[in-house]
Amino acid sequence: MTEPGQATFDVENIVYSQQTMKWKIPNGFPEHELMEDAVLQKIFANTMQPSKVLPYYFKAVRDFDPESVTITTLITFDRYPIFSKLVTNYQGPISVSIHINDDEYRDENLANLHEMYNSNPYMREFVDVHVVVDKFDRQFNMWRNVARFFARSNYFMMLDVDFHVCTNLQRHLSLDPKARKLMRSGAALILPAFEYVEQEDGVDSATFPKSKEALIRLVQNKRISTFHDFFPKGHNATDYEQWYESEDVYKVTTYQHSYEPYVILKKEGTPWCDERFIGYGANKAACLFEIYISGIDYWVLPQDFVIHQSHPYKEETRKQERKYNRKLYQNFQEEACFRYSRNFLTANLWNHPKSENLKQQCNKIRGFKQVTTQFVTDMS
Template identity: 85%
Template sequence: MTEPGQATFDVENIVYSSQIMTWKTPLGYPEHTIEEDAVLHKVYANTMQPSKVLPYYFKAVREFDPESVTITTLITFDRYPIFSKLVTNYQGPISVTIHVNDDENRDENLSKLHEMYNANPYMREFVDVHVVVDKFDRQFNMWRNVARFFARSNYFMMLDVDFHVCTNLQRHLSLDPKAREVMRLGAAVVLPAFEYVEQDEGIDAATFPKNKDALIRLVNEKRISIFHDFFPKGHNSTDYEQWYTSEDVYKVTAYQHSYEPYAILKKEGTPWCDERFIGYGANKAACLFEIYISGIDYYVLPQDFVIHQSHPYKEETRKQERKYNRKLYQNFQEEVCFRYARSFLETNQWDQPKAENLKQQCNKIRGFKQVMAQFAGAMG
């Protein structure tokens, strides 16, 4: 990069290309070394390829508490302003993947990235920026995985950049021993999601309610509603009626496969998002489905919530991509069910609580019980 003025960017010769990763081996054998690019291309092998992954393009100067929650998110250059607002509001660790199209506007968009980063002092303090350069739009799950892979705390929250964390989340978690315990044990904790009924009211996050009581007043006034209440399957499993009166963490008991909450998860032991999902539709639901099937339960935080910041959607693009991903997701559910079921059988966990989520969901698949009986019989 060159400063000031327009940036220049050589994808092939950027400094990360010459970086070497080293593994120490036991018993005095020679160390194993490999170029970082080769490692990252293997990690993200299910993406469209080739993609240039630049970890820590900018790295926060702070050393983060391992028990803190890192927001992991993804943006393109047109979302820089709203991302800056998120950084200012959260003032905690954030790991963001920024996609830059490898086209004639690449260098200009990288210059805009530098301008955004330098314009907000909280960026340098709290944000790790990872850049992905390629010609493929909307590889959302791949971008999510990059942000999570390089997050520097034990917990991460998958959050869309256009959502505003309205409460003092870190403080509430520090004061809630039950929430911390379920997180420590590997469960996910959910922040209920809302949006303004009149989209013009949802533009300025500075006007959003900052606590549960203020939020409920706006809900009762019908100014705020459940996020995307026209598609109740997306968030109804949170059980909003229970949340309005709850003072304690409670378990999600009515999970279904379209559920896609905003959740905090443990970095280690949580399945990764499947990178075959390209474009809008089902990408996050598929990720959260596999997490649930793997044996991770969802719990809802009693005081914290997020609100969507209004913006226009590319509806025609979203409509077409949803159609393609709907079929992929149907096949993916069956694949995940059989893959984890076989794993549970082979590791003697089929009759353990870890397999209950899978049985609850996968028994709905035609023929699943019969196939599993055959598996169990073949394994003795």
């Protein structure tokens, strides 16, 4: 890029580069070399194809503390301004997937990406950018997996870009030994989500409350409510009434399959988001459902929270895609339940506490309990 914002990079070379990856082989054997595209195609094999993943299109200059929490998020070109706000506010490691549609606007959108990245000095310090170039819009779970795969710390927070982390999360975690212990054990930590009642009040994140006490006052004055309170299944398992009173991390005990909290997870050992979900509806719920039945418990942080930054929605697009994903999610739950039950049975973990989340949720599926009882009998 030359000043001011003139695109002089070789777009074709960037997008269609032929990079290789090398494996070091022990005992003096020569390195084994594979095409990077082949490796990434295997990693993201369940996505729409063809797709080009460009890891570390920009890479932060900082070396991050392995114990820090990397925000993983995803954006398209229309979310650049709100993403810049997130970077300035968090000032910690961020791994972001950016989708560039492979159409006549591709070069222009890549130029806009460079302009956005260079417009904020915190980008260079804290943000790793991974670009996905293809013709397929809204592969949200694939984009989430890209951001997580290339995150450079042991923990990641799965966050939508239009949410504002209002508190000093990193400091609170450093001062809470129970929360740190839970993180290291592989448990999930939740930040309760809120939104302004009047959407125009939620546009400027600089005006958002910065403490739990200030937030509760706004809730009591009915200026802020729980996020999407018209759809309680999405967030009610957080138990907001308990959160208002709590001074300690507490366990989610009323999980439901539509639960979509904003959550901190351990990078290694956490299941990946199923990439067959394309578009709006159920994509994140399916991801969190699989994480939960895999044996990972959810715990709510007592001081930290996120607030939604208001913006218009494309409701007609969402309506059609939700209809498709609703049916896919119904089948996915049954499939995931049988897959993990087989894992637990084979690994002799069926009577272990790790399988309790699965039994709690999957026994709601018609016929599941009878089938697994027969499995247990046959294996015995």
